[in-house]
Amino acid sequence: MKRFFGIVFVLGLIGCAVLIFIPKTRKIVGIDPGPPLIGVQPFGNISDREVDSVQQSIQDMYGFEVVVLAPVEMPEMAYTEIRYPRYRADSLLHWLTYHHPDSLDIVVGLTNQDFSITKYKEGTREIKDPEWMYKDFGIFGLGTVGGSCCVVSSNRLHKNVSDKTFYKRLMRITCHEVGHVLGLRHCPEANCLMNDANESIKTIDNSTGDLCEACWANI
Ligand SMILES: [Zn+2]
Ligand SMILES: [Zn+2]
Numbered sequence: 001m002k003r004f005f006g007i008v009f010v011l012g013l014i015g016c017a018v019l020i021f022i023p024k025t026r027k028i029v030g031i032d033p034g035p036p037l038i039g040v041q042p043f044g045n046i047s048d049r050e051v052d053s054v055q056q057s058i059q060d061m062y063g064f065e066v067v068v069l070a071p072v073e074m075p076e077m078a079y080t081e082i083r084y085p086r087y088r089a090d091s092l093l094h095w096l097t098y099h100h101p102d103s104l105d106i107v108v109g110l111t112n113q114d115f116s117i118t119k120y121k122e123g124t125r126e127i128k129d130p131e132w133m134y135k136d137f138g139i140f141g142l143g144t145v146g147g148s149c150c151v152v153s154s155n156r157l158h159k160n161v162s163d164k165t166f167y168k169r170l171m172r173i174t175c176h177e178v179g180h181v182l183g184l185r186h187c188p189e190a191n192c193l194m195n196d197a198n199e200s201i202k203t204i205d206n207s208t209g210d211l212c213e214a215c216w217a218n219i
Contacts, residue, residue, distance in 0.1 A: 041096060041108065041110065075095045109150070113153065119134040184218055
């Protein structure tokens with residue numbers, strides 16, 4: 001009889017240990033972290049319509065909740081006069097990485113100012129030829145693969161096009177950059193939004209505007 005109660009006691013202890021252990025493990029490992037919460041950070045004086053369009057395009061494409069933060073001034077540290085007075089996209093991205101609410105998983109910076117980066121020869125730190133052009137090269141957007149931030153500039157998307165084309169471009173650039181943050185690299189599939197040719201305005205206009213199956217599977 002003593003032995004029986006001993007076994008029941010030991011089993012009871014194991015049961016309690018399992019009950020205590022399981023919820024803790026779930027919390028630590030984070031089995032279901034849920035979808036990421038995304039924020040749009042407008043920089044400077046940018047129209048509500050552009051901000052709304054960026055917010056809507058992320059929601060429609062990826063199905064995540066997107067909040068809009070109060071606008072902030074363009075950080076002075078991102079200003080450059082290397083070729084023209086404008087801003088450095090990499091500096092802006094760096095600034096945003098360290099200046100956003102902790103409650104957000106991903107932040108998309110949006111500006112209507114022109115911004116640029118230095119383009120290097122693939123796999124090197126040597127500036128692409130011609131150097132005068134690529135040392136400060138204007139771009140539409142920049143995102144950290146698997147990071148927490150990307151930045152989008154609407155500045156180069158307006159030129160000689162209708163409003164409809166402008167907003168279509170803005171949506172595609174945004175979803176391309178958010179794709180990088182969600183862990184996607186450039187994709188060899190010609191029609192995929194993550195193809196690096198989608199960093200040229202002509203291919204953006206002609207693309208399907210969607211990710212290929214392989215890219216969708218990687219999110
Ligand atoms: Zn890209
Ligand atoms: Zn793809």
